[in-house]
Amino acid sequence: MPGFECRLKKYRQLKEMTQEQLASQVGVRRETIMRLEKAQYNPSLKLAIDISRAVEVPIEELFIFK
Amino acid sequence: MKNNNTKLTIILGILCFLLMAAASWYTVAYNDSRLLSPINPAEYTFRTQDLPMLISTVLFILYFFYLFLLLIREIIANKRTERTAQDARHLDPRLGCFGFLGFLGFIGFRTYITDREIFPFVFFLFFGFFGFFYEGKMSDTFMDERYRENELRAQAKANQIASSIILLACVIVGQGKLMGNLEYTLIAFLIVVVLSIALDLFLSKYLLYRYDHGSQFDESED
Numbered sequence: 001m002p003g004f005e006c007r008l009k010k011y012r013q014l015k016e017m018t019q020e021q022l023a024s025q026v027g028v029r030r031e032t033i034m035r036l037e038k039a040q041y042n043p044s045l046k047l048a049i050d051i052s053r054a055v056e057v058p059i060e061e062l063f064i065f066k
Numbered sequence: 067m068k069n070n071n072t073k074l075t076i077i078l079g080i081l082c083f084l085l086m087a088a089a090s091w092y093t094v095a096y097n098d099s100r101l102l103s104p105i106n107p108a109e110y111t112f113r114t115q116d117l118p119m120l121i122s123t124v125l126f127i128l129y130f131f132y133l134f135l136l137l138i139r140e141i142i143a144n145k146r147t148e149r150t151a152q153d154a155r156h157l158d159p160r161l162g163c164f165g166f167l168g169f170l171g172f173i174g175f176r177t178y179i180t181d182r183e184i185f186p187f188v189f190f191l192f193f194g195f196f197g198f199f200y201e202g203k204m205s206d207t208f209m210d211e212r213y214r215e216n217e218l219r220a221q222a223k224a225n226q227i228a229s230s231i232i233l234l235a236c237v238i239v240g241q242g243k244l245m246g247n248l249e250y251t252l253i254a255f256l257i258v259v260v261l262s263i264a265l266d267l268f269l270s271k272y273l274l275y276r277y278d279h280g281s282q283f284d285e286s287e288d
Contacts, residue, residue, distance in 0.1 A: 028210035031278070035212065044211050 005064040009037040011055045026050040075136065082122070082129045089122035154207040162199025167192035168264065171257075184253055190260045194267025200275040213278065220273035228266035232259060 012022055019037075023030045026047060035041035036051075043051070043063070052059040093102050097115040101123075148155065171190030177183040207213060235258040244251040 028212065029208050032210055032212040041212055047211055 003066045004039050004042060005066065006036055006039045006062065007064070008033070008051065008055070008062055011057045011062060012037075015055050017055070022051070022054055025054045071136075075133070078129060078132070082126050085122040086126055089118040093119050152209060154201075154204050154209055154213070156205045157198060157202040159199045159202030159205075161202060162196050164198065165193055165196030165268075167195065171260070174253075174257075178253065184256060187253065187256050188260055190257065191264050191267075193261070194264035197268040197271030200271040204275060204278065207278075216277040217274050220277055221270045223273055224266045224269035227269060228262040231262045231265070235259070235262075 012019070017025075019030045019033045023033045027050070028047065032041060036043060048059055048063055052062055055062070090102060093099055093115075097113070097119070100113070101116055101119045168190050170192065171187050173189070174184055174187035177186050209217075235255060239251055239255045239258065242248055242251050244254050
């Protein structure tokens with residue numbers, strides 16, 4: 001997705017979480033987390049907030065729109 | 067449907083059938099087969115002996131009406147469950163084989179030539195059942211927001227393609243001069259519409275599968 005950067009992978013690994021764990025915590029499938037990390041999916045505001053809370057990183061640090 | 071309801075429906079069906087059989091026997095034995103053999107409704111005059119046949123026919127019609135209402139109620143209940151469901155419905159991909167029934171539509175060419183009957187062309191609709199193959203592959207998938215988004219995207223794309231084809235058919239075939247014959251035009255239009263609906267049914271499932279499993283990249287955990 002042009003202009004969209006996702007730093008989820010870095011922060012998730014810092015929190016020592018697997019994709020599966022994060023996915024079940026925020027109520028999505030692992031594939032969705034995978035796509036997010038590859039910046040191939042633009043999440044809803046709710047999902048973005050849930051993820052930011054799960055990895056304890058501000059939302060603007062995780063998702064960057066240039 | 068609950069078990070008690072199913073039993074009641076079956077028992078009512080059997081009763082209606084038995085009543086109809088008894089009424090038919092009575093009519094054949096004691097009423098000159100009236101109402102069984104074809105009659106002209108304009109010349110019909112009521113006789114008391116017609117009552118068994120009339121009552122059983124009315125009961126039979128009421129039973130079919132009851133079955134129709136049950137069907138509608140089940141469809142609405144299923145739609146409600148689908149809306150609140152967390153997982154995609156469970157379906158065997160082999161049900162996609164029903165798509166081959168679509169080839170029955172070709173019988174229409176034969177029946178049109180022999181009996182001027184064009185209804186078999188509607189069987190082309192079954193081609194849409196090939197979509198069950200892809201839906202079955204996604205059985206019990208947890209429907210998260212990406213899945214629901216993809217579902218809507220696939221449905222919208224399928225509708226767009228199908229309606230574009232129908233629109234084109236309206237413009238081209240709708241001129242009504244296909245091979246200089248209005249009947250051929252109607253048949254061509256029927257086939258195009260039926261195939262477009264089948265394509266819509268198939269594409270909505272196929273595209274959902276494609277969008278969900280789509281772009282080729284490593285799906286392994288980091």
